[in-house]
Amino acid sequence: MKAIVVKPGTPGVALSDKKKPESDGKSVTLSPKLVGICGTDREIISAYYGQAPAGETFLTIGHESLCTVVDPGNSGLKAGQAVVPTVRRSCGVCWSCLHDQSDMCFTGNYTERGIKGRDGYNSELVVEGPEYIAPVPAGIGDFAVLTEPMTIGEKAITQSLNLQKRVEWGWDCDDGLSCKRALVLGTGPVGLLAALIAKLRGFRVWAADRHDGSTLRASLLKSAGVTHVNTQTSQLKDIADSEGRFDLVVEATGDAVVGLDLIPQLGPNGIMALTGIPGGSQVYQMPAVDIMRSIVLKNLIVVGIVNANISYFRDALADMVEIEKRFPGVLGRMVTNRFSPDDYSAAFSEKGHDTVKVTIDWTK
Ligand SMILES: [Zn+2]
């Protein structure tokens, strides 16, 4: 069968022929329909990381997928049903992994489909254990391919709200508790989806990037009632001064300075959830005293968010139903590009001005 593969350690990507995976009787056979491409895939292609399955030379890439059930086995799923499988697999020994939270693995010996030690979804067929498969609810179209990037915002906001059980945000508003303030840094798919989740959770939401209001991203945010901020022309500090300090900041740029510099703009008892992973090893100057003083004097929490377990996949799919009701069409407009597997090379280099989510369409 066809598969898009890399040879970890060597830059490059290729369409190759792979042996069909075999079900072990307990697993479900799936055919990937759409597979999303993100920065992680581009980094794997550039050989910054990526690990082939044990004993193999090549890794099939792709971790963001929407699949169709081909053979449900004994799972209770139905042939033809749309599903989204998760990415990370248990290390098999730690408390988190043994309690369905491989995203919180203690040992680091987990595997990840399409990234670390396990083939991904860019192939004609895959097999997967039913415990790692989330069914797509009715009314959700091909934009279910956004589920995996959406799980990052789900985890960031759910964990922040859990941490915030210590006090209630938004008490200082005229209309009671309805104006807690969230800021999302970055308007890539993770940032856009996090902004939509924050809207559903009742926040007033700002989302910042370095572009003016003419982009597709700004238009998507506007359709969902999120205020777009162009940081080339507006200061986030000024917004915090005039509208009130932010209760929650979700950092989704991966820029080490952008996130940490903003810590002093958090309000009392605020939380910053960091989701981006900066590259390189550059050393920056930071206002360390101001940052640490803010964290202590305002009871701030800075929390790191990586990966997501199946519960966040189910939450993301349930939230998609709600978003589609409240902001119809917004999610569909985020899937901007579809390339056939034969066009993989163009797909991985696509970086148009109004590109949001590029996908490989395995039905083409
Ligand atoms: Zn990704």
Ligand SMILES: [Zn+2]
């Ligand atoms: Zn573990």
